[in-house]
Amino acid sequence: MAECLVVVGGGAAGFFAAIAAAEANPSARVLLLEKSAQYLGKVRISGGGRCNVTHSCFDPRELVEFYPRGGQELLGPFTRFACGDTMEWFEDRGVELKVESDGRVFPVSDNSETIIQCLESMADAAGVSRETQSGLKNLVRLDSGMWRVELESGASIDADRVLLAPGSSKKIWDVLSGLGHRIVPPVPSLxxxxxxxxxxxxxxxxxxxxxxxxxxxxxxxxxxxxxxxxxxxxxxxxxxxxxxxxxxxxxxxxxxxxxxxxxxxxxxxxxxxxxxxxxxxxxxxxxxxxxxxxxxxxxxxxxxxxxxxxxxxxxxxxxxxxxxxxxxxxxxxxxxxxxxxxxxNKDEFVTAGGISLSEVSFSTMESRVVSGLYFAGEVLDIDALTGGFNFQAAWTTGWIAGHAMAGSPI
Ligand SMILES: Cc1cc2nc3c(=O)[nH]c(=O)nc-3n(C[C@H](O)[C@H](O)[C@H](O)COP(=O)(O)OP(=O)(O)OC[C@H]3O[C@@H](n4cnc5c(N)ncnc54)[C@H](O)[C@@H]3O)c2cc1C
Structure with a gap:
């Protein structure tokens, strides 16, 4: 039977991870679950509706300086997938990008819908099944080693591996605490x-x-x-x-x-x-x-x-x-x-705090506490200055986690 890979959270990190997983392992069933009625809500409002996708900073050592939390841990991941790769990824898929004088990168359309349409069509092309109004309520480790993903609707899905990309979510942090993870208390940033x-x-x-x-x-x-x-x-x-x-x-x-x-x-x-x-x-x-x-x-x-x-x-x-x-x-x-x-700050704000980074392997984004569980994006104790760096952390961790959960680590 095909492996079942569940990605929780239809934001930047979740989409990138689901696409990476489905492309890396076409025989797996990849399911993307979004709690709200629409996907990519923050991408839509990001950068004043223009979406500052990334930054034209191409040296990983320089790039990590923009991360008050997570910079050190992201150095390795950035040598594998960073701003230049993000630009290439979108441009290869038909999104024209421009670099502004301060280094911020936007779609030439100046419209975040361009990014949303690209991510949605790439997910569909890769065969990702996606569902809105499908919020995760709890995660249970079964004796078989599988994960039971319990949904707010009362339904449940048994998955071989699960990737959590729910952004700053108290509910998910509580679930993770229950599984033995340490959560660094959230505070606002930017x-x-x-x-x-x-x-x-x-x-x-x-x-x-x-x-x-x-x-x-x-x-x-x-x-x-x-x-x-x-x-x-x-x-x-x-x-x-x-x-x-x-x-x-x-x-x-x-x-x-x-x-x-x-x-x-x-x-x-x-x-x-x-x-x-x-x-x-x-x-x-x-x-x-x-x-x-x-x-x-x-x-x-x-x-x-x-x-x-x-x-x-x-x-x-x-x-x-x-x-x-x-x-x-x-x-x-x-x-x-x-x-x-x-x-x-209406243009961009994030939460500092989240899953303690010492409990995550940054070569695969897998939990060091429980196997078969992966993380990407703002759910982690990672945040950055304004300028496209927060999305870059989501793309990088999503890319690495997606490949790893698909059994094809990069
Ligand atoms: C106004 C604003 C503008 C911004 N502009 C920029 C910008 O231009 N450039 C930049 O780099 N950064 C920007 N940021 C920061 C950036 O949006 C975040 O860093 C990024 O969205 C994090 O991505 P994520 O996928 O980890 O989380 P999110 O984008 O928060 O996505 C998480 C998704 O998971 C869903 N979810 C939550 N709980 C559950 C659950 N239990 N079950 C299922 N789904 C769940 C949520 O509904 C959401 O759709 C901005 C932030 C804000 C608030």
Missing amino acids: FTFNIRDPRLAELSGVSVSNVRVTVPVGGLETEGPLLITHWGLSGPAVLKMSAFGARWMADQDHRFTMYVNWLPQFEAEDLIEELNSLRKDVSHQRKRVLSNAMFGIPLRLWRSLGAFARIPESANWSDLSKPQLRKWAEVLTESAFTVVGKST
Whole structure:
């Protein structure tokens, strides 16, 4: 009788795994079970509806740096299937891709439906049987070594091997705990910081191309573009910090003090010297400080920071006293903000936490606790920065797990 391979979860990881398994073992019966009414829900909304499929980062050692959790474990898998392979996979199947200036990869159509149609038609072509509204309720190991997949409908399926790709799912993590797996408690990652501060009022939409953000007590530091929003601060520097500090920030209930250096090319002392030389420069002396933004800082932000440093509206550079220069340099390099909570980053968010990685073999994605059980995607304690890296983890782990469960490891 044909082997029965069950993949649980019709998201990016589940589809990729099911296709890989069915293509690698055409004689097996591959069944893809999705709890909700539609497949690939997150792919549909991803990247603002455009689906940032992967990133044009082709060196596995560089690639793993984008994973606050799971980077070390993914190094081996990325030498076998990484961003270039994902691009080739989709392009070979008729999806034209483009690389944007920041390295993110999207379908040329700018429409996530292109990716969904490709995955669905490839699953059908490979002979994957798929079912929506078919949620897994429990998994039981039978004496025969087979797995009994119990569904929410009350039905059950006996499978030779099972692959779990349900994303962040408390229910599945509970089932896995029951089988002896350790689950790292889930916390949100990739969020923006809520800050109520008069310096930022009226500045929503203003962005700065490069700042340094630090949270000394958490040992956190990032650099990159910053965006001021209605609720506080966002942009790559903040999102990156939210990912690397996800667990520490959850422990603080997302309340802490952060510092922004608006001019990361300067430390406070160097900037005092720079401002002092501006004060002495004849071409600057008669210029109003607050009317002439410098160093690429947007004028509205410059004025707001200047007001906080108590620079008078009418002051010229030559009017500034040494203490005023000192205060001005401090505000420009060490603005303290009180974070009072977090907001969802609508473009992309993920959960840190999941199946403990030490209990998974990354050569096959098989459980080290119970045999015949495989994992792929966000159900694992793996997450990444924004930019296509989260999908890449789903494609890579799905590809490896799918081949391994089909009896044809790569
Ligand atoms: C708004 C948003 C935008 C994003 N944009 C991007 C992006 O552009 N690029 C990027 O790299 N990442 C992006 N991400 C992250 C990315 O979507 C996830 O990393 C990725 O979807 C994880 O894939 P997965 O298959 O592991 O899980 P999911 O996509 O969550 O899929 C899991 C599937 O399993 C199903 N399921 C759950 N429980 C059961 C059960 N008991 N039985 C059967 N089925 C079950 C779920 O319904 C779901 O369909 C975005 C995330 C969000 C929220």
